[in-house]
Amino acid sequence: MATAETAHHEHHDHHPTGLMRWVTTTNHKDIGTLYLLFSLLMFMVGGAMAMVIRAELFQPGLQIVDPHFFNQMTTMHALVMIFGAIMPGFVGFANWMLPLMIGAPDMALPRLNNWSFWILPFGFAMLLGSLFTAGGGPAGGWTLYAPLSIQGGMSVDMTIFAVHMLGVSSVLGAINVIVTIFNMRAPGMDLLKMPLFVWTWLITAFLLIAVMPVLAGAVTMLLTDRHFGTAFFDPAGGGDPVLFQHIFWFFGHPEVYILILPAFGILSEIIPTFARKPLFGYVSMVLAVAGIAFLSFIVWAHHMFTVGMPLVGELFFMYSTMLIAIPTGVKIFNWVATMWRGSLTFETPMLFAVSVVFLFTIGGLSGLMLAITPADFQYHDTYFVVAHFHYVLFSGAIMAMMGGAYYWLPKWTGHMYDERLGKWHFWTTAIFFNITFFPQHFLGLAGMPRRIPDYALQFTEFNVISSIGAFGLGISQILFVYVVYKCIQGGERATQEVWDNPRGLEWTLPSPPPYHTFETPPVIK
Amino acid sequence: MSHSPGSYYLPDPSKWPITGSIGLFSLLLGFMLLLNEGSAGPWLMIFGAAVLIFMMAGWFGTVARESEGGMYNTHVGLSFRMSMMWFIFSEVMFFAGFFGALFYTRQLAVPWLAETDLLWPGFAGGWPTAGPAGPVAIGPDIPAGEGEFSTIGPWGLPFWNTVILLSSSVTVTIAHHALKENERGKLIFWLAVTVILGFLFLFFQAAEYYHAYTELGLTLGTGVYGSTFFMLTGFHGAHVTIGAIILLVILIRIIAGHFTPENHFAFEAGAWYWHFVDTVWVGLFIFVYVL
Numbered sequence: 003m004a005t006a007e008t009a010h011h012e013h014h015d016h017h018p019t020g021l022m023r024w025v026t027t028t029n030h031k032d033i034g035t036l037y038l039l040f041s042l043l044m045f046m047v048g049g050a051m052a053m054v055i056r057a058e059l060f061q062p063g064l065q066i067v068d069p070h071f072f073n074q075m076t077t078m079h080a081l082v083m084i085f086g087a088i089m090p091g092f093v094g095f096a097n098w099m100l101p102l103m104i105g106a107p108d109m110a111l112p113r114l115n116n117w118s119f120w121i122l123p124f125g126f127a128m129l130l131g132s133l134f135t136a137g138g139g140p141a142g143g144w145t146l147y148a149p150l151s152i153q154g155g156m157s158v159d160m161t162i163f164a165v166h167m168l169g170v171s172s173v174l175g176a177i178n179v180i181v182t183i184f185n186m187r188a189p190g191m192d193l194l195k196m197p198l199f200v201w202t203w204l205i206t207a208f209l210l211i212a213v214m215p216v217l218a219g220a221v222t223m224l225l226t227d228r229h230f231g232t233a234f235f236d237p238a239g240g241g242d243p244v245l246f247q248h249i250f251w252f253f254g255h256p257e258v259y260i261l262i263l264p265a266f267g268i269l270s271e272i273i274p275t276f277a278r279k280p281l282f283g284y285v286s287m288v289l290a291v292a293g294i295a296f297l298s299f300i301v302w303a304h305h306m307f308t309v310g311m312p313l314v315g316e317l318f319f320m321y322s323t324m325l326i327a328i329p330t331g332v333k334i335f336n337w338v339a340t341m342w343r344g345s346l347t348f349e350t351p352m353l354f355a356v357s358v359v360f361l362f363t364i365g366g367l368s369g370l371m372l373a374i375t376p377a378d379f380q381y382h383d384t385y386f387v388v389a390h391f392h393y394v395l396f397s398g399a400i401m402a403m404m405g406g407a408y409y410w411l412p413k414w415t416g417h418m419y420d421e422r423l424g425k426w427h428f429w430t431t432a433i434f435f436n437i438t439f440f441p442q443h444f445l446g447l448a449g450m451p452r453r454i455p456d457y458a459l460q461f462t463e464f465n466v467i468s469s470i471g472a473f474g475l476g477i478s479q480i481l482f483v484y485v486v487y488k489c490i491q492g493g494e495r496a497t498q499e500v501w502d503n504p505r506g507l508e509w510t511l512p513s514p515p516p517y518h519t520f521e522t523p524p525v526i527k
Numbered sequence: 528m529s530h531s532p533g534s535y536y537l538p539d540p541s542k543w544p545i546t547g548s549i550g551l552f553s554l555l556l557g558f559m560l561l562l563n564e565g566s567a568g569p570w571l572m573i574f575g576a577a578v579l580i581f582m583m584a585g586w587f588g589t590v591a592r593e594s595e596g597g598m599y600n601t602h603v604g605l606s607f608r609m610s611m612m613w614f615i616f617s618e619v620m621f622f623a624g625f626f627g628a629l630f631y632t633r634q635l636a637v638p639w640l641a642e643t644d645l646l647w648p649g650f651a652g653g654w655p656t657a658g659p660a661g662p663v664a665i666g667p668d669i670p671a672g673e674g675e676f677s678t679i680g681p682w683g684l685p686f687w688n689t690v691i692l693l694s695s696s697v698t699v700t701i702a703h704h705a706l707k708e709n710e711r712g713k714l715i716f717w718l719a720v721t722v723i724l725g726f727l728f729l730f731f732q733a734a735e736y737y738h739a740y741t742e743l744g745l746t747l748g749t750g751v752y753g754s755t756f757f758m759l760t761g762f763h764g765a766h767v768t769i770g771a772i773i774l775l776v777i778l779i780r781i782i783a784g785h786f787t788p789e790n791h792f793a794f795e796a797g798a799w800y801w802h803f804v805d806t807v808w809v810g811l812f813i814f815v816y817v818l
Contacts, residue, residue, distance in 0.1 A: 180609070215623075233657075252627070
């Protein structure tokens with residue numbers, strides 16, 4: 003498919019070493035590594051918060067933490083996982099892989115790329131620091147709904163400013179991704195020859211630029227309502243707290259696809275490799291991603307069916323939401339069709355990819371149930387919703403990232419990961435995940451509300467099962483950290499292709515690739 | 528990496544991004560402390576702002592030197608142009624959020640609040656309004672008494688500000704053509720006119736705010752009308768300030784002999800930004816002042 007420039011130029015021109023190398027680096031591989039490690043760290047932090055939540059919910063009654071702290075944990079768990087683990091994780095994949103996949107020497111704007119990353123630790127210092135202020139961290143839910151967030155203490159201000167910083171980071175990173183894809187492709191890499199991971203990131207970056215500023219506007223209105231006497235969300239001044247929900251979810255729903263589209267891209271790389279067949283329906287995959295992105299702008303109010311919208315609004319948002327099942331169904335169909343009659347093998351990346359196709363579909367179907375307005379009046383704010391979004395975010399986004407990590411770790415490090423431990427990690431993760439979250443569907447349908455530290459006695463059994471699953475799931479991830487660490491440290495040498503005849507420019511480079519790659523662009527025929 | 532002529536320029540490791548992060552963090556932490564009566568707040572804000580200004584001067588200075596040193600080829604220039612375009616798109620979406628808030632409030636929230644007699648019986652709604660508990664709206668540009676507020680009519684200062692800003696979009700375009708034809712004198716004249724018009728707009732806007740606060744009883748706290756009015760026009764004014772400073776820096780660079788008829792990305796970026804603030808103003812004039 004392509005002849006790659008693999009000559010390795012060593013540059014010895016005044017590059018800082020040690021910590022300053024990582025602080026000042028403009029290299030996409032360094033920055034990708036920083037993003038991925040940061041994401042892993044935040045995954046463990048957010049996971050620890052989830053352990054607190056599940057420990058408290060192990061039994062009915064209040065035993066381990068007080069309710070206010072419990073609320074801080076649910077709020078922070080979501081913020082840390084969404085803005086700290088998933089989004090930076092995918093940006094890490096983008097940094098490492100986009101230039102390698104399109105034959106570019108680096109990202110288009112390397113200094114800006116560094117800044118996009120280095121805002122993050124400061125943003126999270128602000129966010130996590132709020133836990134240690136008087137009154138504790140934000141406790142009104144990650145959605146920061148007015149009027150509760152207007153009444154909160156200084157931790158809400160810290161959260162607002164943290165969101166501003168993370169937003170700046172995301173927008174700058176997304177600009178870099180779009181410009182890299184449009185302007186840095188090697189000769190012959192037409193748009194419809196790009197790997198699907200590149201396509202999904204192109205569209206994700208567009209969504210980021212379109213909606214992160216809207217979130218910035220929303221939290222700015224919160225700030226001025228809190229401190230400068232504005233009345234956006236105060237009916238006494240003619241405002242409306244529901245306005246916050248509308249603006250928030252205008253951001254929030256595209257955000258959901260920002261969290262999942264790159265995962266679709268990773269699946270579309272892994273499945274063809276281990277099915278030993280080209281991706282089925284490439285163009286329809288691209289169109290489906292674009293369709294999902296378009297629909298994401300006109301479905302936001304399905305998050306607020308119970309808020310008291312006019313009937314016409316309820317119906318519009320119900321139907322538009324259901325439309326999403328069509329492009330998503332196309333994708334699921336194409337992945338299955340790719341596997342159909344393929345020479346399948348089940349190395350760890352493929353195990354993750356197949357389980358994501360299966361488990362994400364469960365999350366998609368519970369999403370369709372939630373889209374039915376009258377049914378949602380029953381499900382709203384119950385554990386059914388919690389189960390739904392963990393099936394799409396954990397067994398969608400996170401497990402796809404894990405599959406992607408196993409898939410490209412040999413390329414990144416030059417070593418094969420430990421296949422036996424990788425499989426152990428997969429099976430423990432997949433099993434404990436289902437033990438944790440499947441019972442939550444039943445809890446939700448039976449009426450257990452989310453974000454409450456106590457529950458009625460009849461919910462006990464399912465909560466015990468769920469908590470046991472969660473502890474197992476948490477411990478399993480320590481195994482993941484160990485496998486990654488071991489792979490970085492050493493192991494069997496990885497070949498250039500790593501897998502059995504995989505497609506893509508990244509496999510024409512040595513493992514690990516030299517510090518600078520494609521300085522002379524490859525020509526794609 | 529070292530740079531070979533003709534290939535895509537990849538910069539060496541840089542300390543400017545981390546400097547920017549420290550500045551941004553200090554500025555926001557200081558602001559947060561200021562809002563919560565922390566005594567270190569203002570000092571931390573000043574420190575953070577100073578670091579950010581230092582970072583911008585250093586970073587943009589580096590880019591300007593690299594550009595003048597001929598290290599960028601057209602490929603790099605295209606990356607810069609594309610990124611500026613997408614950055615402006617992100618700014619458009621930022622304003623879209625505030626316009627959305629205005630439309631939702633006017634068209635839905637206030638009428639619903641007036642329809643429902645449960646919470647605030649007797650609230651008539653309508654626009655402008657400061658809500659059921661706020662002061663009563665009287666006609667535009669009438670000095671307001673106790674418990675009243677007045678809006679600013681469109682055909683006084685706002686109209687002239689519209690003329691000023693639209694003219695400045697024309698003058699910056701004339702300057703751009705002069706740059707492309709390498710007529711430096713004409714370029715400097717028309718760009719200077721643009722910058723002056725920009726600051727004139729800001730001066731009138733400040734005068735309008737003063738008038739609103741002192742005589743019309745219209746402040747940021749005047750219910751949802753004051754909120755939307757001042758947040759929209761205020762953020763627009765902040766962007767005009769940024770745009771005017773960008774054009775001023777470009778003017779200084781032009782006087783220092785920078786840019787060629789073929790190669791002048793910074794000028795174009797500044798001009799695009801200027802057209803963007805101009806376009807937002809047209810939206811503001813129509814939806815905030817006229818309608």
